Amino acid sequence: DLSGLNAAVIGRSNLFGKPMAQLLLNANATVTTAHSRTKDLASVARGADILVAAVGRPEMVKADWIKPGATVIDVGINRIDAPERGEGKSRLVGDVAFAQASEVAKAITPVPGGVGPMTIAMLMANTVIAAHRAANRKPPKF
Helix, strand or coil: CCCCCEEEEECCCCCCHHHHHHHHHHCCCEEEEECCCCCCHHHHHHCCCEEEECCCCCCCECHHHCCCCCEEEECCCEEEECHHHCCCCEEEECCECHHHHCCCCCEECCCCCCHHHHHHHHHHHHHHHHHHHHCCCCCCCC
């Protein structure tokens, strides 16, 4: 139950940030929408029981931005250089510094492997529903 919880969404895109803020509002959370240019962004993030990072900057959200016991949803997927893997190699990281943040947060989604698979699953489900509707058939329930 999200009723009365403070949520912060870092990211204001039409594709994710704004819809996520609306979903949280509909679940009765108190929502702050912030972005990379928000003044004292760390303070805004620290006040959140639920922190959603969708800003598109690798490891921007540090552990000291996270309220102890908060739930962190890292939507970002960023490729950074990984010289330890060899010349020209890279690795994926989120918008949250995972190693640090996981010591403070109660729960945190990993990158890669967190939100991405759910996105793909929902896209597939919506495609199947749309195909059924286009064929004037009753769509399945997922």
